[in-house]
Amino acid sequence: MDVIPFIQFSLNTRYVLRWISGGIILYIPVFNFLSLGYLSKTSRLVMIGGIGLPTWQDKYDIWLEGVKLLFIFILYEAIPFFLFSCGFFLTTLTSITAFFGHIIVKLSFIALLLFSFFIPFAFATFAEQMDFRKALEFESIFKGIREVFILYLGGYLGTLIALYVCKVIIHIPYLIGFVLSSVLTYYVLLISTFYFTQLFKTTTLSTERIGEDVVSASE
DSSP, rough: OHHHHHHHTTTTTTTTTHHHHHHHHTTTTTTHHHHHHHHHHHHHHHTTTTOOOOOSEEEEEEEEHHHHHHHHHHHHHHHHHHHHHHHHHHHTTHHHHHHHHHEEEEHHOOOOOOOOHHHHHHHHHHHOOOOTTTTGGGGHHHHHHHHHHHHHHHHHHHHHHHHHHHHTTTSSHHHHHHHHHHHHHHHHHHHHHHHHHHHHHHTTTTTHHHHHHHHHHHH
């Protein structure tokens, strides 16, 4: 997936401030839509074989793209959030309902991991086609994942582990841990975006690949 060269590019002084900027505002409500939109813009650059990282020009468009991505995340995680809300509510009632509530809350975390599994390719689909509906075509997304399942699973698990480390870092005293965790979390998401976009391009989900296949078939 050429992740190492991408990391080398991203650590270049020409690009490093771009993703650090996105990381600093990652945990700031409303402003973090810019962070999400920038990831989508990065994915689109990778789609066309671009090198390096995109600029922060057209901030309003980037912000608006981030808002759309948030809705995609919310829709994919609707069931886990619903389970968590119901479970938490039951824990506040009687001891009997609390027992079942705790079980439902645990199930919600399992559901969260399960439904989050599909988000990377849903994200890539949206970034490539800028079509909100295409990113919600669950069956197509699942078919694409099956084509590269082992690499996809490895990338997903690797991302989860890296994000967990970032979560631990946030406990460093004062604001140091908070800022460091925010920036590193964003960097993990940036690398993850590159990895899954590259992987996405090898599947039949990618319109660019489909176009190349059509050209090859016609020659």
